[in-house]
Amino acid sequence: MSDTYTLYNKTVMDHFMNPRNMGDLPNADGIGEVGAAACGDIMKMSLKVENGRITDARFKTFGCGSAIASSSMATELIKGRTIEEALHFSNQEVVDALGGLPPVKIHCSVLAEEALKAALEDYVKRNPESASQVPPSAASANGR
Amino acid sequence: MRHVYLDHLSATPLLPEAFEAMKPYFLEAYGNPSSLHQHGLRVREALTQARVQIAELVRAESPDEIFFTSGGTESVNLAVKGVAYANKRRGNHIVWSEVEHPAVMNSVEFLEKEGFTHSKVPVDSVGRVQVERLREAITDQTTLICVQLANHDIGTLQPVAEVGAIAAERGIPLFVDANSAAGWVPIDVQHLGASLLSLSPHRFYGPKGVGVLYRNRRARLVSILHGGVQEGGRRAGTENVPAIVGAGVAAQAAARDLESRVTHVRGLQERLWSGLKAAIPFLKLNGPEPGPQRICNNLNLSTEFIEGEGQLLLLDMHGIAVASGSSCVSKSLKISHVLAAIGLDHALAQGNLIMTLGRDNTAEEMDYVVDEFSRIVEKLRGMSPMWDEFQRGIIDSVVAPTGRGRSFSEYAAEVSGKAAH
Numbered sequence: 070m071s072d073t074y075t076l077y078n079k080t081v082m083d084h085f086m087n088p089r090n091m092g093d094l095p096n097a098d099g100i101g102e103v104g105a106a107a108c109g110d111i112m113k114m115s116l117k118v119e120n121g122r123i124t125d126a127r128f129k130t131f132g133c134g135s136a137i138a139s140s141s142m143a144t145e146l147i148k149g150r151t152i153e154e155a156l157h158f159s160n161q162e163v164v165d166a167l168g169g170l171p172p173v174k175i176h177c178s179v180l181a182e183e184a185l186k187a188a189l190e191d192y193v194k195r196n197p198e199s200a201s202q203v204p205p206s207a208a209s210a211n212g213r
Numbered sequence: 214m215r216h217v218y219l220d221h222l223s224a225t226p227l228l229p230e231a232f233e234a235m236k237p238y239f240l241e242a243y244g245n246p247s248s249l250h251q252h253g254l255r256v257r258e259a260l261t262q263a264r265v266q267i268a269e270l271v272r273a274e275s276p277d278e279i280f281f282t283s284g285g286t287e288s289v290n291l292a293v294k295g296v297a298y299a300n301k302r303r304g305n306h307i308v309w310s311e312v313e314h315p316a317v318m319n320s321v322e323f324l325e326k327e328g329f330t331h332s333k334v335p336v337d338s339v340g341r342v343q344v345e346r347l348r349e350a351i352t353d354q355t356t357l358i359c360v361q362l363a364n365h366d367i368g369t370l371q372p373v374a375e376v377g378a379i380a381a382e383r384g385i386p387l388f389v390d391a392n393s394a395a396g397w398v399p400i401d402v403q404h405l406g407a408s409l410l411s412l413s414p415h416r417f418y419g420p421k422g423v424g425v426l427y428r429n430r431r432a433r434l435v436s437i438l439h440g441g442v443q444e445g446g447r448r449a450g451t452e453n454v455p456a457i458v459g460a461g462v463a464a465q466a467a468a469r470d471l472e473s474r475v476t477h478v479r480g481l482q483e484r485l486w487s488g489l490k491a492a493i494p495f496l497k498l499n500g501p502e503p504g505p506q507r508i509c510n511n512l513n514l515s516t517e518f519i520e521g522e523g524q525l526l527l528l529d530m531h532g533i534a535v536a537s538g539s540s541c542v543s544k545s546l547k548i549s550h551v552l553a554a555i556g557l558d559h560a561l562a563q564g565n566l567i568m569t570l571g572r573d574n575t576a577e578e579m580d581y582v583v584d585e586f587s588r589i590v591e592k593l594r595g596m597s598p599m600w601d602e603f604q605r606g607i608i609d610s611v612v613a614p615t616g617r618g619r620s621f622s623e624y625a626a627e628v629s630g631k632a633a634h
């Protein structure tokens with residue numbers, strides 16, 4: 070048997086084995102930490118925001134391979150987006166960018182969406198003036 | 214890359230001598246044992262021999278007490294349902310332990326829907342059945358007691374002989390699930406007081422697709438599969454002859470080599486556990502310490518601050534095959550019910566890893582696993598927010614509490630308050 074079989078597809082395995090943007094941001098402008106009620110995993114996301122745009126993002130995850138890959142991919146995807154764009158971010162984007170996740174593992178990508186939104190909420194709380202740029206409906210759209 | 218297989222509870226390689234013995238029964242001796250001609254009689258002979266070999270492994274009085282099924286799960290289903298149905302007029306109550314394998318658990322829960330009642334006996338913190346509680350759970354309606362010989366998750370050896378004495382005293386059949394134990398623990402059905410006992414040959418170097426049920430002649434048992442009159446009318450369906458032949462040879466080898474296998478594997482178990490314990494902080498062994506209360510081939514670990522699936526995947530990428538009882542690994546997203554039964558903190562259950570050793574593992578492999586696993590734990594802890602929060606005194610360790618910070622579970626419940634779904 071020379072082939073290596075993997076539980077997840079190549080992209081997911083790559084993000085799991087070589088996660089991008091892993092760690093904390095020393096002077097983060099927003100930090101969010103959420104847990105998955107389904108399995109008990111925890112994800113933390115830190116953002117750097119300049120002029121209403123996310124310039125850097127980092128994650129830390131206590132969770133399965135798919136949760137680690139999802140958080141890695143999510144941080145890649147949101148860099149460069151405006152706060153408003155980021156508030157519309159959906160886990161489906163992560164799933165698509167990863168080339169799909171097993172059905173039972175979709176909730177891991179939801180965790181990434183929620184960690185991001187919690188970090189954005191934290192940013193808005195710390196920078197109330199930024200709230201005016203954000204439609205109120207989007208600001209409260211925390212998860213599902 | 215090096216390959217180290219540490220999942221012998223899921224499957225073992227087929228013993229070459231068992232494979233050799235099976236071969237003729239595919240192409241040459243293909244007859245049906247129920248047939249009355251030469252082809253049938255020849256394979257009937259082979260089944261008899263396998264029955265003798267299995268009977269010797271479990272010290273049954275007679276080979277007629279050995280039944281073949283399609284696997285350990287079917288043997289359990291036959292034992293639990295077959296005894297319950299057979300004794301329906303005497304009573305409808307089943308006593309079982311809360312750490313039984315899902316085959317037992319789900320069979321009992323199935324019977325509950327059919328009007329049977331049951332009592333689940335608790336275990337202590339290392340997973341040992343509380344015998345006094347079991348005694349108290351018995352009623353005059355009890356027609357079956359189920360206790361496993363070794364736990365499939367955490368390797369606890371159960372006080373089955375003590376339970377057997379109670380069962381005998383009360384005249385209630387005892388079913389012993391030995392699916393995880395056979396081949397690794399000496400078994401004597403008389404000494405255990407087992408009326409029924411199941412075996413799973415693919416866990417002791419036999420083939421898959423065959424299971425065994427020992428049934429004492431005095432224990433009533435009805436068939437749960439309806440069809441022809443195979444296996445003394447207790448199990449309908451044409452016998453899987455090659456697999457049964459392989460199971461017989463594997464049983465014979467297990468009986469012959471038991472002592473040397475156990476000595477070898479127990480040595481590895483001790484080496485691996487002491488190596489891991491020394492190399493990795495905040496690591497917990499679930500179940501009893503290696504010794505007389507633990508099966509020789511199992512280590513069930515909880516690595517604190519990280520989750521089990523990630524550990525499993527990274528180990529696999531380094532050639533090391535293990536299992537895990539973490540909720541992320543299970544299809545139901547629930548932690549193993551055994552870990553819940555021993556009261557393991559949810560966070561520790563999340564970091565669960567199961568290593569089961571076999572006769573082909575070596576001491577050198579154990580050292581390799583300690584090395585690789587230490588590096589993997591370090592990598593995953595570096596990625597874990599919990600590890601970081603522990604360093605900063607926000608949460609405390611369950612394995613080695615420092616007195617600073619809140620419990621992980623409390624903390625996790627709070628962040629999960631923003632429910633995921």
Ligand code: FES
Pocket residue numbers: 105108109110132133134135136174176177180540541542
């Ligand atoms: S986050 Fe728990 S299963 Fe993936």
